[in-house]
Amino acid sequence: MRAPLAPLLLGLALSVASHPAVAGRLAGGAGSRPLPLDRLAELAANHLALAGLGFLIVAGLGLALGIVATRPGFATLRGGIDALAAFAQSLPPVVVVALALPVLGFGGPPTLLALLAYGLMPTLRGTVGALDSVSPEARAAAEAIGLTRRQILTGVELPLAAPGLIETLRTALILSISVAAVGALAGASTLGTPIVAGLQNQNFAGLLQGTAATAALAFLGDAVLLAVGGFWRRD
Amino acid sequence: MTAAVSGARGALLPLAAALALPLVLVSLPLLHLAPNRLVTGAPIAAATVLGFRLWPLLALAAIGPALVVSGRGRAGTWLGLFACTGGLALLLTGLGAGAAEHLAGQPPAARARLAAGAWLAGLGLCAGILWGMRASRLPAAGWLSALAILALIAGLGAAGALDALSFTVEFRARRDGLARAVLEHLALSGGALVLAGLVTAALGTWRRGRGAVDLLVGGVQVVPAVALLGGLVAAASAGLALVPSLRAYGISALGAGPALVGIAGYLLLPLWRGLQGALRAPDPAALDAARALGLTPRQILTTLRLPLGAGLLIGGLRVAAVQALGLATLAPLVGAGGLGRLVFDGMAQFAPDLILLGALPVIALSLAAESALGTVEAAARRRWPS
Numbered sequence: 376m377r378a379p380l381a382p383l384l385l386g387l388a389l390s391v392a393s394h395p396a397v398a399g400r401l402a403g404g405a406g407s408r409p410l411p412l413d414r415l416a417e418l419a420a421n422h423l424a425l426a427g428l429g430f431l432i433v434a435g436l437g438l439a440l441g442i443v444a445t446r447p448g449f450a451t452l453r454g455g456i457d458a459l460a461a462f463a464q465s466l467p468p469v470v471v472v473a474l475a476l477p478v479l480g481f482g483g484p485p486t487l488l489a490l491l492a493y494g495l496m497p498t499l500r501g502t503v504g505a506l507d508s509v510s511p512e513a514r515a516a517a518e519a520i521g522l523t524r525r526q527i528l529t530g531v532e533l534p535l536a537a538p539g540l541i542e543t544l545r546t547a548l549i550l551s552i553s554v555a556a557v558g559a560l561a562g563a564s565t566l567g568t569p570i571v572a573g574l575q576n577q578n579f580a581g582l583l584q585g586t587a588a589t590a591a592l593a594f595l596g597d598a599v600l601l602a603v604g605g606f607w608r609r610d
Numbered sequence: 611m612t613a614a615v616s617g618a619r620g621a622l623l624p625l626a627a628a629l630a631l632p633l634v635l636v637s638l639p640l641l642h643l644a645p646n647r648l649v650t651g652a653p654i655a656a657a658t659v660l661g662f663r664l665w666p667l668l669a670l671a672a673i674g675p676a677l678v679v680s681g682r683g684r685a686g687t688w689l690g691l692f693a694c695t696g697g698l699a700l701l702l703t704g705l706g707a708g709a710a711e712h713l714a715g716q717p718p719a720a721r722a723r724l725a726a727g728a729w730l731a732g733l734g735l736c737a738g739i740l741w742g743m744r745a746s747r748l749p750a751a752g753w754l755s756a757l758a759i760l761a762l763i764a765g766l767g768a769a770g771a772l773d774a775l776s777f778t779v780e781f782r783a784r785r786d787g788l789a790r791a792v793l794e795h796l797a798l799s800g801g802a803l804v805l806a807g808l809v810t811a812a813l814g815t816w817r818r819g820r821g822a823v824d825l826l827v828g829g830v831q832v833v834p835a836v837a838l839l840g841g842l843v844a845a846a847s848a849g850l851a852l853v854p855s856l857r858a859y860g861i862s863a864l865g866a867g868p869a870l871v872g873i874a875g876y877l878l879l880p881l882w883r884g885l886q887g888a889l890r891a892p893d894p895a896a897l898d899a900a901r902a903l904g905l906t907p908r909q910i911l912t913t914l915r916l917p918l919g920a921g922l923l924i925g926g927l928r929v930a931a932v933q934a935l936g937l938a939t940l941a942p943l944v945g946a947g948g949l950g951r952l953v954f955d956g957m958a959q960f961a962p963d964l965i966l967l968g969a970l971p972v973i974a975l976s977l978a979a980e981s982a983l984g985t986v987e988a989a990a991r992r993r994w995p996s
Contacts, residue, residue: 381825382832401848461984465976467936470969473953477650477962553834557940560957570840574864574943583844589837597832 379601386594393587398580409580410569419588422555422565425483426592429490430551433498434544436491441502442528456503460496468493468554472561486558494550498543505539506532541604545597552593566592628676631697631734632668638727640705643712646719647776647961653725659708663700670697671731678742691742695758698735701728702766709774721776723963752981780963784952792971794947798866799934802873806930809874810881814889827878835937838875839944842868864945872944873937877930884926888919921991928983935976939968 391397395409410418444452468489475485509532517531533540559567566589573582640659644651657664670693677690709722736759743751743758763772772778781788813823830838847863850856892914900910916923939950952968955961 382829385829461980462977465932465936465973465980467939467972467976469939469950470936470953470972473957473965474969476957476965477960549832549834553836556834556836559836560943560954567834567836570836571943574840574843574945579844579847582840586837586841586844590833590841593832593834593837 379598379605382594382601383598386591386598389587389591389594393584393591395580395584398584398587401580401583408578410584415569415584415588418564418566418568418585419592421563422552422567422589422592425486425558425563425565426548426551426555429487429494429555430548432487433490433494433551434547437495437498437543437547438502438540440495441499441506444499444503445506453503456496456499460500463492463496466492468557469560472557476561481562483558483563485561486555486563489557490551490554493554494547497550498547501543501546502540505536505543508539509535537607538604541600541607545600548596548600549593552589552596556589624676624680627679627738628672631671631675631731634727634730634734635664635668635671638730639725640728640731641709641712642723642725643716644721644723644776645717647721647780647963648959650962651721651723654708654712656727659712660704661708663704663707667697667700667704670694670700671735675734675738675741678738678745681745684746687742687745691739691746694735694738694742695762698732698739698759699762699766701731701735702763703771706766706772706774713774721779721963722774723776750985756978777963777966780961780967784964784967788952788967788971791947791949791952791968792975794951795935795938795949795972795975798869798941798946798948799873799931799938801866802870802877802938803927803931803934805870806874806877806881806934807927810878810885813878813882814885820886823882827882830875831879835872835876835940836943839868839872839940842872843944866941866946868944869938869941869946873934873941876937877934880926880929880933882926884923884929887922887926889915891915891919891922917994920994921987924983924987924990928980928987931979931983932976935972935979939972 392401393415395412395415399409443449444456471489471492472485475488479485479488513531513535514527517527522530555563555565556567556570559565559571566585569578569581569585570589573579573585635656639653640656641654642651643654660667674690674693674697677686678694680686680690705724705728713720713722736755739759740752740755743755748754766772767778813819816823833841843863846868850863896914897910900914905913938948939953941948942950942954949968949972953965953972954968956964956966956968
């Protein structure tokens with residue numbers, strides 16, 4: 376697993392680049408109209424709230440279903456999970472956002488649905504893969520010393536699968552931040568909004584701010600999860 | 611598992627399959643009648659839409675799926691397959707006729723749009739056809755059922771049976787644009803795939819930089835797609851502002867260029883992983899043996915590494931192709947074309963049929979690419995088992 380330093384520094388550099396003064400200078404020119412700082416902060420807070428909610432839903436459901444699918448007695452579900460995952464990956468988030476738009480209206484709900492459709496199956500499959508990587512000997516030893524099923528799960532399987540689970544959560548977080556940006560197309564007020572607006576009215580300073588801030592969020596979130604993973608592994 | 615449980619479960623699945631579609635048909639609306647193409651309109655139930663066709667359709671929608679999933683021999687499966695196909699044909703003609711009946715006397719802007727019940731029942735019958743083809747062990751069941759369903763819809767459409775449905779109206783109005791959009795979409799995703807393949811192959815020859823490339827292709831994945839496309843446009847416009855003479859060479863900040871580069875950036879990771887996996891596929895002993903025999907590195911690459919790693923390489927290509935087709939939907943954001951243009955126009959106009967007209971081909975193309983390359987991957991793994 377990588378050290379969190381590189382994404383942290385990259386994220387900080389990108390947040391600096393999204394500051395109105397810096398972005399205005401970088402994307403100079405007559406048409407450059409950088410967003411004021413408070414507007415940018417408001418969009419970032421919205422983006423974080425939407426992506427955070429989506430991440431909680433996707434990670435919670437994915438982990439829970441992944442744990443259920445790896446219990447003995449549910450082995451027949453595996454083939455179905457793989458087929459469903461392949462199908463879900465064929466549905467691009469923008470298509471789900473667009474299809475949900477007439478039904479769910481503008482803003483957050485279609486974005487969350489797109490995130491659920493696109494992010495759940497990779498998270499579920501990653502959880503199953505991580506739990507499968509726990510050696511059968513470790514499980515057998517835990518059974519032999521008389522641990523209950525719940526104790527085996529929380530005391531043996533989850534800690535041993537931790538690196539794979541952190542990788543899965545990283546993917547889920549990055550997908551959440553990415554899909555929240557796509558949600559701007561459905562009218563959700565996120566950091567994708569200045570990107571879409573900037574492309575439409577050629578405001579490259581605002582475009583750069585949205586781009587840098589979205590990427591900064593993704594890299595900073597990645598750094599946090601990498602740090603959590605490192606911390607967990609050291610224990 | 612005891613025989614009793616197995617027997618109960620054996621009866622439960624056909625029973626559920628027999629009840630599901632009839633329940634959907636009687637409980638959900640089949641059509642929405644709207645005064646124009648931009649509003650949802652009033653729901654109309656199955657009995658009003660289908661008329662005398664309702665009862666035969668209910669029977670077929672109960673018998674077909676039940677026979678198909680119960681797996682009672684060859685004859686039963688075929689009968690179920692025919693019932694599902696007949697049910698789909700009856701549903702489609704009924705929807706077309708019902709829509710025409712309800713639109714008669716309405717102003718020309720009025721639209722009859724398919725509602726939740728029609729979609730669910732149609733999808734359920736299609737799933738029944740797929741399941742039936744699989745159960746009767748026909749070769750390439752997925753492709754065969756897709757072909758049969760498309761042929762049925764195309765045949766009914768050509769005969770004019772579906773003319774009154776709003777989706778057909780939208781399709782007729784956009785037919786030329788749709789064909790062009792599909793070609794543009796394929797060109798964009800194919801071009802990005804070729805570009806990413808060339809870059810991956812070039813990076814693969816750079817032995818020393820493997821760690822750096824790992825970091826780079828992983829880092830690109832972290833950047834959200836909307837942000838990467840926006841960033842490329844911002845960078846290109848900054849470059850053009852610095853060196854305006856570049857415009858003379860046809861380079862512009864918006865258009866297919868940034869879309870191709872942006873899409874290709876995301877394809878590097880699956881292709882790179884496939885390539886690295888393929889190069890590492892032969893075990894060290896086999897490589898040593900090949901070297902001892904006096905094979906040159908090029909011969910080792912073509913006779914040992916590539917055949918043994920073919921499955922992994924094609925697996926990477928499959929993931930990359932599906933991603934390319936999906937990401938190309940975002941291309942209109944930076945002024946390039948493709949099926950995303952229809953989706954974006956539909957979102958801007960809030961016109962559900964137009965969104966569907968763009969979205970359905972994207973989904974179909976992705977599934978076709980996934981299925982075709984998955985077949986090739988499986989064949990490669992069988993041909994060169996590692």
